[in-house]
Amino acid sequence: MRLRVWPADRLRSVDPRLADAALALGLTGAAAVAGRQYHPAGWPPFDATAYALTALVGLPLAARRRAPVFALVASCLGFACYLAAGYQPSLNFWGPAVALYGVAARRPPRTAAACAALCAAVVFYSGLTAPEIGLTVTVVQALGVPAVVWTFGSGARTLDERNRQLAELTARLHREQEWRERQAVSEEQRRIARELHDVVAHHMSVINVQAGMAGYVFPSAPEKARAALGTISETSREALRELRRILTLLRSAADGEDAEGGGAPYAPIPGLAGLRDVAERVRAAGVAVDLRTDGAPRPLPPGVELCAYRVVQEALTNVIKHARHAAVTVLVSYRPHELFVTITDDGREGGYGRPDPANVVPGPGHGLIGMRERARLYGGTVDAGPRTEGGFRVRLTLPVAAGPPPSARPAPGPQNRPSA
Known part of the structure; x- marks a missing residue:
């Protein structure tokens, strides 16, 4: 029986833009389905406005690699409007969190800190719209979620920088090795x-x-x-x-070969x-x-x-x-x-005994x-x-x-x- 193994290289070969677009569509669709199916008492129905605001929260994630700060700000504003309209948080809660990961993985710490504060504010606001959660859980959620996401994103950024440095070092070593090989060949010649x-x-x-x-x-x-x-x-x-x-x-x-080895x-x-x-x-x-x-x-x-x-x-x-x-x-x-x-x-x-000029090779000796x-x-x-x-x-x-x-x-x- 042959087992089919899907190598990781096949996943790496996927265009990152297509992967981000798929993530944005998937999260938007999941949030829309969850908001439609899960409807506790006391919350307004999930109507066309809720669908539109859900799209404003999830679709900006398609630009989280090319414009991570824009994706975060757009997702946070869309989520804030969604909450201000009185809809239940649902899975839209994850839009700003995923956008924050993109900022922390690709932007300097100062920019990531400002975006983490914006994300924390939106998460805190989402907790306030659900009084049954309680203030303590709301505060912990507002501080913990951005901190965890920022930690993982910063680790990814550090790993990416190290990989880039290793790639540059490998290329430099390869160039030095080629230079040494050329020098060795020239010296032997x-x-x-x-x-x-x-x-x-x-x-x-x-x-x-x-x-x-x-x-x-x-x-x-x-x-x-x-x-x-x-x-x-x-x-x-x-x-x-x-x-x-x-x-x-x-x-x-x-x-x-050598003289002792049979040559x-x-x-x-x-x-x-x-x-x-x-x-x-x-x-x-x-x-x-x-x-x-x-x-x-x-x-x-x-x-x-x-x-x-x-x-x-x-x-x-x-x-x-x-x-x-x-x-x-x-x-x-x-x-x-x-x-x-x-x-x-x-x-x-x-x-x-002078050499015949016809037998002397012209040019410098x-x-x-x-x-x-x-x-x-x-x-x-x-x-x-x-x-x-x-x-x-x-x-x-x-x-x-x-x-x-x-x-x-x-x-x-x-x-x-x-x-x-």
């Missing part, structure tokens, strides 16, 4: 753009230089051309490995130990790179090492693009609470922007600009945790000497 830029720009710059050199020396120095092709092959494999690592991270994040294992994240390979590739492109270390090397957070690695990689890529024959010094300085990485070149240009964004993620800074004595310098500063105590550190080796 920037992060992916930085990774792709660093990988593609560096490796493709090396490949471009080596390809140009191989084509230039192929007729006269086949061995050098063959070495250049070997560098191209190795560099392209390294680029593919890094691109595969990035794609694996993106695919695993999209599928909700594809991640390739190692590049770090400071990989600077030797970067230096070798750049040297093969014709740039003299001197890689130095100052201070005792120690393990650093993977994100910090990746940031330093990418900044060095991008700085060397810029040297390949803009100062092919420059001599570059990369100095990695370990300090107790900071890591300094300085890339300096002497600014010499020229040579056969994003290298320095990406460097600063990376450093900012880890609380660091990047200072880049030309040197007074010539050339260019990029300096990265990253805050790091203090290293292990001296007893736990490896024996220090010669400082300020090339490590690669």
